[in-house]
Amino acid sequence: MQRQFQRLRLPAQRFAAVDGRQLDVPDLAMNGIISMEALPRYYLPDEQKLFGTDLTDGAIGCALSHMLIWRDIIRRCTEDGVDPRAPFLVIEDDCQFCPDFSEELLLERLSHVPQDWEIVYLGGQDLLRRQHLYEVGKGARRLYKGFRETTAYLINDAGAKACLEVSVPLFWQIDTHMNDESLREGLRPPQPGSKDHTMHPRGYFLWPGIVAQQREGFPTDVQKVEHD
Secondary structure, X not given: OHHXXXXXXXXXXXXOOOXXXXXXXXXXXXXXXXXXXXXXXXXXXXXXXXOOOOOOHHHHHHHHHHHHHHHHHHHHHHHOOOOOOOOEEEEOOOEXXXXXXXXXXXXXXXXXXXXXXXEEEOOOEEOOOXXXXXXXXXXXXXXXOOEEOXXXXXXXXXXXXXXXXHHOOEOOOHHHHHHOHHHEOEOOOOOOOOOOEOOOOOEEEEOOOOEEEOOOOOOOOOOOOOOO
């Protein structure tokens, strides 16, 4: 990441991630950070867990790492006088920028995203292969429950508040909470009239993306097995 930042002349602030292996998960549940309902699935053997959804130690550490950054964004806007509309770029440490990535490219792609955005993913996976149904502009799609990954995203104060609100208590991996409104309260029957696209936070993603997740040499500690 340091080499990429140097090449792009992109200043960055490093946040130390939370190590999920060092956490007292039952205590987090007792304090309302993790849902009590999530514990039985957390304790399942890996082979019985749902890939990309059920909590693992790494998934909990990843979620808390993002939550700490969202809290810092809210603090900066509340206490330090930062404009609440200011975009914050959050990048995980296995992010690979596309070869022609630049601030100019990012701003050009962002210009096609509706201005009401609260979070914009710069890349990720369209797991349900329905991104084409959510086009809102050139290379921009409305966020929906089939989109996953938190490799890199832009977020503002409203987005940080919304993401915190919908992610506590934690039932599933963090990007499920951020994107899939139908699963935020655990396994429940779908609500009448519920929609696939995400309204809270008001989210979008770039398609095709301008970042990718590095997988070679970066084994996952979030999923139960390696990605395909």
